[in-house]
Amino acid sequence: MHPTKENFSTILLFLVLLIFSFASIHGFHPLDPLTPFELNQVQTLVKKSHQNVTFHYVGLDEPDKPKILSWISQNQPKNLLKHRQAFVMARVDSKSHEIMIDLSNNKILSDKIYDGNGYPMLTNEEQATASELPHKYAPFITSIKKRNLNLSEVLCEGFTIGWYGEENTKRVITVMCYYVDGTINFYMRPIEGIMATVDLDQMKIVQYRDRLMVPVPKADGTDYRESKQNPPFDTRIKGMTILQPDGPSFVIDGHNVRWANWEFHLAFDMRVGPIISLASIYDHDMNKYRSVMYRGYVSELFVPYQDLSEEWYYRTFLDAGEFGFGLCAMPLQPSTDCPPNAVFMDGFYSTQDGTPTKKSNVFCVFERYAGDIMWRHSEAALPGDTVEVRPDVTLVVRMVSTVANYDYIIDWEFKQSGSIKVTTSLSGMLAAKGSTYTHKDQIQEEVYGTLVAENVIGARHDHFLSFHLDLDIDGVTNSMMKSHLQTTRATDKNSPRKSYWKVVNEVAKTESEAKIKLGSSAIDIKVVNLNKKTKVGNHIGYTLMPGSVAGSLLWEDDHEQIRGGFSNYNVWVTPYNKSEKWAGGLYVDQAHGEDNLAQWTLRNREIENKDIVLWYTLGFHHVPLQEDYPIMPTLSNSFELRPANFFEHNPVLKVKSPKLVKWLNCSA
Secondary structure, three states: OOOOHHHHHHHHHHHHHHHHHHHHHHHOOOOOOOOHHHHHHHHHHHHHHOOOEEEEEEEEOOOOHHHHHHHHHOOOOHHHHHOOEEEEEEEEOOEEEEEEEEOOOOEEEEEEEEOOOOEOOOOHHHHHHHHHHHHHOHHHHHHHHHOOOOHHHEEEEEEOOOOOOOOOOOOEEEEEEEEOOOOOOHHHOEEEEEEEEEEOOOOEEEEEEEOOOOOOOOOOOOOOOHHHOOOOOOOOOOEEEOOOOOOOOEEEEOOEEEEOOEEEEEEEEOOOEEEEEEEEEEEOOOOEEEEEEEEEEEEEEEEEEOOOOOOOOOOEEEHHHHOOOOOOEOOOOEOOOEOOOOEEEEEEEEOOOOOEEEEEEEEEEEEEOOOOEEEEEEEOOOOOOEEEEEEOOEEEEEEEEEEOOEEEEEEEEEEOOOOEEEEEEEEEOOOEEEOOOOOHHHOOOOOOEEEEEOOEEEEOEEEEEEEEEEEOOOOOEEEEEEEEEEEEEOOOOOOOOOEEEEEEEEEOOEHHHHOEOOOOOOEEEEEEEEEEEOOOOOEEEEEEEEOOOOOOOOOOOOHHHHHOHHHHOOEEEEEOOOOOOOOOOOOOEOOOOOOOHHHHHHHOOEOOOEEEEEEEEEEEEEOOOHHHOOOEEEEEEEEEEEEEOOOOOOOOOOOOOOOOOOOEEEOO
């Protein structure tokens, strides 16, 4: 009997699954991102079930948190690794599907049609197809000719449209266009007044407007490439290099990273980008690793532009849920995006047809020493002029996501002192609006931005990033403590002082008590473990140290603000819920804000002595400047999670100074 083609395929699939199962048991971590093989499994199973399907999100359905913690406490038994599941958001015949897949047993567990408001993340492929439609659309071709522009030099781009009170919506985007001729920086050459609406399910233009004609800004001075710059050049910085003659101090084992006194897990997700899990720090006094953070990542980004004109008012983007923060990640460039001592990691995602695809160099991991000081003291009062200094060497995990015109640089920085510093840096291009104005003195109306060059308005806007921070400070059961710094009148008649400030601690009992707009009063925010104390009686914890604070200035009942409601407050705390992962909700595109962080917290659940999640909103108010043209110098903001009575004393007291190699100057 000869094996048929079908039998051979079945045998081959069984062997591959057997190999994968063996590899899983011996190498993988339960929080590892989906492998190319697993993504291929998803594609095969879903396509077998549905003929006309597009994949919009494919990611790991991570095991329940208690199972992961049990796995860790039992010294990581291998049987948990056998159970892997994937979560898929797909479109089938113009309907949204939520599909749960059992990868271990190679079968679909559930397939639910979503009939609520909102749509899943856009795919790169449908955006590209929609952006090409105007070039074959007769009214658009006429509009371009009317402006005396060359159609072959026109490039278009799709924009999500938000929600402004409509009862029923179709899955559409608007397409706006730019003129490339003479520059690579097409964002500085918008073609104003033209707007095409594309139905993504039908993939055709369903509405078109040519409302006004505005001069296209000139190309001169917009190209940012080094090869296109003309003398004189600024060459005052001499060549330099970074050397680690003994190699890096960190070890990457699969997706597990170990460095100095830290260990954590690093994974890539096509919606949120880098996910840091199971971050714990070694305590030398206790001779063990102690948990700090179960899971941390950028949950959502809200970018509302402040222009009310017809072609601009809807530009209020939720980048992660609409375009995919991970999907927009760029391959990092060695020695420029990351220093020469960096180690790179790849990521994998599913394309629109479910094909597994690699993103090369999506993360870089490197040790940073920039001359910073970890601690120091000079003592001149004693003989010998004692000086003790420790250099601050840290570990950085970096990703860059380019969402259309903006480049977001995300750094997770681990410090030997126990701190985790998270920095968001912005670069790239302003969203430029074409204008008739060539000088500020001509402007007598509200133009919603800054005239940054002739005929170019840089539109005012915000950036709000919601960080999901599931802190487990030396255990799962935590509380939020608000330490109010209160000015108090001095009543001690023996002191000439009239006032001092004291600390009044308050433990938040419910979600409503944990909503905080920073900047209005002096307050410290801590996540503490009320069940554990230091030897001298302080509750152990970590404190949130914000950088520059910015909150939304829009009314809370404004439609775009309802969707981006997480920016109403800088700080939120919720009880842990596996389904509450993304601050903008599961479906973001054209959603009505019915399933997001602001809505979840209306239940006002108890959060004292619970497994809780801290949500921090990092914000920028961006009033464009001429220095932002034609490309922005990097603008940064950050926050830090810092030990607060977590250790018995300074944890880096006994850190020995590393053998630091001097900078090696090279002739240019």
